[in-house]
Amino acid sequence: MSNEFNDEFVKEIPDHVRQRLDQTYEQIRFQSIKKKKHIIWTRMATAACCLLIVGVASTSEPVKAAIFGIFKFNDSGIEQAVKAGFAEETDQSATNENVRITLDSYFSDNNKMGFSFQLQFKDLTLLGEEAERLSLDVRLKNGDGEYIVELIPDTKPLYGKSEYSAGVHVMNPFIEQETGKAQFDTVFESTEGNFPALSNAIIEVESINVQYANGEFKKIEGEWNLPLKEAAKPFEVVEYVAQESDKIKLVKANGNPTSLSLTISIDGEPTETPFAIMKVVDEQGIEYEAGSTNMTVKSEQTIISTTFPISSFVHAEKLQLIVGNEQVELTKKND
Numbered sequence: 001m002s003n004e005f006n007d008e009f010v011k012e013i014p015d016h017v018r019q020r021l022d023q024t025y026e027q028i029r030f031q032s033i034k035k036k037k038h039i040i041w042t043r044m045a046t047a048a049c050c051l052l053i054v055g056v057a058s059t060s061e062p063v064k065a066a067i068f069g070i071f072k073f074n075d076s077g078i079e080q081a082v083k084a085g086f087a088e089e090t091d092q093s094a095t096n097e098n099v100r101i102t103l104d105s106y107f108s109d110n111n112k113m114g115f116s117f118q119l120q121f122k123d124l125t126l127l128g129e130e131a132e133r134l135s136l137d138v139r140l141k142n143g144d145g146e147y148i149v150e151l152i153p154d155t156k157p158l159y160g161k162s163e164y165s166a167g168v169h170v171m172n173p174f175i176e177q178e179t180g181k182a183q184f185d186t187v188f189e190s191t192e193g194n195f196p197a198l199s200n201a202i203i204e205v206e207s208i209n210v211q212y213a214n215g216e217f218k219k220i221e222g223e224w225n226l227p228l229k230e231a232a233k234p235f236e237v238v239e240y241v242a243q244e245s246d247k248i249k250l251v252k253a254n255g256n257p258t259s260l261s262l263t264i265s266i267d268g269e270p271t272e273t274p275f276a277i278m279k280v281v282d283e284q285g286i287e288y289e290a291g292s293t294n295m296t297v298k299s300e301q302t303i304i305s306t307t308f309p310i311s312s313f314v315h316a317e318k319l320q321l322i323v324g325n326e327q328v329e330l331t332k333k334n335d
Contacts, residue, residue: 071087071107071114071116071185071187072171072173072185073169073171073185073187075169075187075258075309076288076309076310076311077112077257077258077259077260077288077308077309077310077311078107078112078114078187078258078259078309078311080310080311080313080314081107081109081257081258081311081313082107083313084257084311084313085233086107086109086233086235086257086258086313087105087106087107087114087116087233088105088106088107088230088232088233089104089105089230090103090104090105090106090228090229090230091103091104092226092227092228092229093226094205094223094224094225094226095122095224096222096223096224097126097208097220097221097222098121098122098123098126099119099120099121099122099123099126099208099220099222099224100119100120100122101117101118101119101136101205101208101224101226102117102118102119102120102226103115103116103117103203103226103228104116104117104118104183106228106232107232107233107257107258108195108197108198108232109195109232109235109256109257109258110190110193110194110195110237110254110256110261111189111190111193111195111256111258111259111260111261111307112187112188112189112190112195112256112258112259112307113140113148113149113187113188113195114185114186114187114188114258115138115140115185115186115187115203116183116184116185117136117183117184117185117205118181118182118183119134119181119182119183119184119208120180120181121180121181121182122180123180124177124180126180126210126218126220127175127177127180127182127210128177128210128212128218129177130177130212130213130214131175131177131182131210131211131212132175132211132212132213133172133175133210133211134172134175134182134184134208134209134210134211135151135170135172135184135208135209136151136184136186136205136207136208136209137151137152137153137156137205137206137207137208137209138150138151138152138186138203138204138205138206139151139152139159139160139203139204139206140188140201140202140203140204141159141201141202141203141204142196142198142199142200142201143198143199143200143201144199146160146196147159147160147161148160148164148195148196148198148201149164149168149188150162151168151170151186151188152206156206164188164190164192164194164195164196167188167189167191167291167292168186168187168188168189169186169187169188169189170184170185170186170187171184171185171186172184172185173185189291189292189307190261190307191261191291191292191293191294191305191306191307192261192263192294192305193252193254193256193261193263193305193307197232198228198232200227200228201227201228202225202226202227202228203225203226203227203228204223204224204225204226205222205223205224205225205226206221206222206223207219207220207221207222208220208222233257235256235257235312236312237254237255237256237312238254238255238256238312238332238333239252239253239254239255239332239333240253240254240255240260240319240330240331240332240333241253241330241331241333242321242328242329242330242331243328243329243331245326245328247266247267247326248264248265248266248321248323248326248328249264249265249266250262250263250264250328250330251263251264251265251303253319253321253330255310255311255312255316256311256312257311257312257313258309258311259291259307259308259309259310259311260280260288260307260308260310260312260319261305261306261307262280262290262304262305262306262307262308262321263303263304263305264303264304264321264323265301265302265303265304266301266302266304266323267300267301267302268300268301268302269297269300269302277322277323277324278290278293278304278306278322278323278324279308279321279322280308280310280319280320280321280322280330281319281320281322282310282314282316282319283316283317283318283319286310288308288309288310289308289309290306290307290308291306291307291308291309292306292307293305293306294306304323316332317331317332318330318331318332
């Protein structure tokens, strides 16, 4: 099915049907996925696949954003990076449809991008008293015009190729019905570790989605454009090399502020079972399990790409890679 056909189909959907589809999409978006490991199989292809990984926490009690902080996704790599000051604070705001959206902070490296939004509903009836969850339809466009990531429902067309992001995590740290304040955080993940550097990028928010305790759904359409005037924090990629192994060949192991990006190749076409366990262990014995994982089988070789939530700020000199029953030592490459 061509993209042109999909775009025409989307345009022809009646408004009431589109709203119902959007509501279904939001319900799926906010369903918690309990599996910690997600494996994407592809054969003779390298196109990126998308997963939606969701965590939500909301409350009707008045709270302060500072209590919850930002990017609390139970991801040790992101938490280590934020603690080290890797997140860039901003105050870019846009107001439309009686709602002000402010980009509070963000981070970006080769493996992960995160954005924390503060919302102020000037008209409290737009939020309502029974608001349970909130999300944004958002796209990130780089300065060269390329759309890098897009968090949108299937009823809207993609503007980019969607070749970078393999995982999306979203969260509501809080919703204050009494004050009309809310926070929305999202993190995009690349299993290939190929997010481009951001330069003169802009965040385009198209919709605010509010879901209520009774199951009803409201979509506030508008236009909130937030330019990233502050450059993302610079970072250095830490490279690792591997000891010789008969079964596992290291293609790359690059440490970024938020995570370790790993690509290995293995002879043959393995079943999922032997590789259900993939983790790295640092010098203190702390284990880090693999996140979203992409496996590509080509020419009797299996290429596995994934990330581990260990920050380069840990300054690990050695890591133990465990893949099924196999173990390989990774050593920091000397300049």
